[in-house]
Amino acid sequence: MHFLIVALLVPLFHPKIQTPDEEKQILQLVDDFFIALEKQDTVAFRNMFMKDARNYAVREVKDSVMVRSQLPSGFRFKPDQILKERMRKKSTVVKVDGRIAMVWAPYDLWINETFSHCGVDVFTLIKTSAGWRIASVSYTMETEGCS
Numbered sequence: 440m441h442f443l444i445v446a447l448l449v450p451l452f453h454p455k456i457q458t459p460d461e462e463k464q465i466l467q468l469v470d471d472f473f474i475a476l477e478k479q480d481t482v483a484f485r486n487m488f489m490k491d492a493r494n495y496a497v498r499e500v501k502d503s504v505m506v507r508s509q510l511p512s513g514f515r516f517k518p519d520q521i522l523k524e525r526m527r528k529k530s531t532v533v534k535v536d537g538r539i540a541m542v543w544a545p546y547d548l549w550i551n552e553t554f555s556h557c558g559v560d561v562f563t564l565i566k567t568s569a570g571w572r573i574a575s576v577s578y579t580m581e582t583e584g585c586s
Contacts, residue, residue, distance in 0.1 A: 462533045465540050468571050469562055473524050479516035488512075488573045489565060495577040511573075523549045526560065538566040546578075547585060557585035 468487060475484040488511040496507040526544040534541045542562040548555045558579035565574045 458535075461535050461540070465533055465535065465542060465564060465571055466531070468564065468573070469526065469542050469544060469560075472562075472573065472576075473526070477521065477523050479518070479521070481516060484514070485512055489567070492573055493575050495575065496580060497577065498580045511576075519551075521551050523552070524560075540564040540566070540571065554585075556580050556582050 471483065472487055474480075475487065492511050494509045494511055494514070496505075496509075498505045498507075524546050525548075526546045530545045532543040534543075540563075542560070542564070544560045544562065545557070546560050547557045558581050560576060560578045562573055563575045563577075564571050566572075
């Protein structure tokens with residue numbers, strides 16, 4: 440009887456196990472984000488996000504911190520600025536618990552093949568009935584220490 444009670448209670452106190460398939464789906468969505476960014480594919484880009492998603496840019500400027508918030512639907516591609524962002528896959532971390540996930544992805548970014556900056560992207564994702572969607576992207580922008 441005690442074993443049955445413990446067996447029923449354990450799942451309540453331990454996080455769900457992250458499966459390789461879930462992690463693969465999540466990383467594919469993040470890769471698709473970078474591809475849509477580079478190809479300037481507005482439709483694909485916007486379809487990755489939840490309806491009420493937000494993006495946050497965090498940048499240190501001298502002795503202060505600049506935080507900019509934007510709706511993904513407000514993001515505008517500039518035809519004369521091709522963005523190429525690549526995550527550093529060996530340093531990327533994925534955490535999953537049921538229908539929520541987080542990706543911590545150090546990245547490097549080029550504009551028109553010229554290195555611009557590096558930083559860390561933090562993707563918060565939610566698994567909907569349509570699959571994984573981005574709930575938010577927060578990212579830092581650094582011009583130093585990008586080796």
